[in-house]
Amino acid sequence: YAQATKEVNNMTLKMPYQCFINGKFEDAESGKSYDTINPTDGSVICKVSYASVGDVDRAVAAAKEAYDNGPWGRMNPRDRGSLLYKLADLMEEHQEELATIESIDSGAVYTLALKTHVGMSIQTFRYFAGWCDKIQVGSC
Structure with missing residues (x-):
């Protein structure tokens, strides 16, 4: 691409x-x-x-x-959660790059972008990953 x-x-x-x-x-x-x-x-x-x-x-x-x-709609909720955890891990692995992009794009101070914009996004993905197998299928 x-x-x-x-x-x-x-x-x-x-x-x-x-x-x-x-x-x-x-x-x-x-x-x-x-x-x-x-x-x-x-x-x-x-x-x-x-x-x-x-x-x-x-x-x-x-x-x-x-x-x-596609596969997401038919996927076991536990597997959905696992994928969301993997996404959060990838975001954490690349958090400096993501925070730099966010800082440039939004004008936010780098530490705000790193700790709040990116950091809280990572926490949010992990939070919802934990819910996938605790709520009805199709909700995550």
Whole structure:
């Protein structure tokens, strides 16, 4: 897939800039893109695809199809929880990179992005992973 790269604090960040639809990255149907701006200095982070209503409708339909007929919808709740825990572990493993991206994109101070935005997201995934086998199937 196509991605933009940006050097920040001796770290090379790689960010996909296309729409993610039906399991793959693709350009917006209109071919349009726009600049995403770093609010702290007004610099362009990268160009991203400008999703249309049609792109969003296709993404929603693909997500519904994947849930209704894909492995997640049929998966044992305990296995769902296991996957959510793995996602949280991956986020924790890459938390510095995620916090850097969040800081650039939102203008948040790095420590706020690291401890609150990313850190609390990791905790939230772990919290809900723990609920998967404790509530009705289909709720996670």
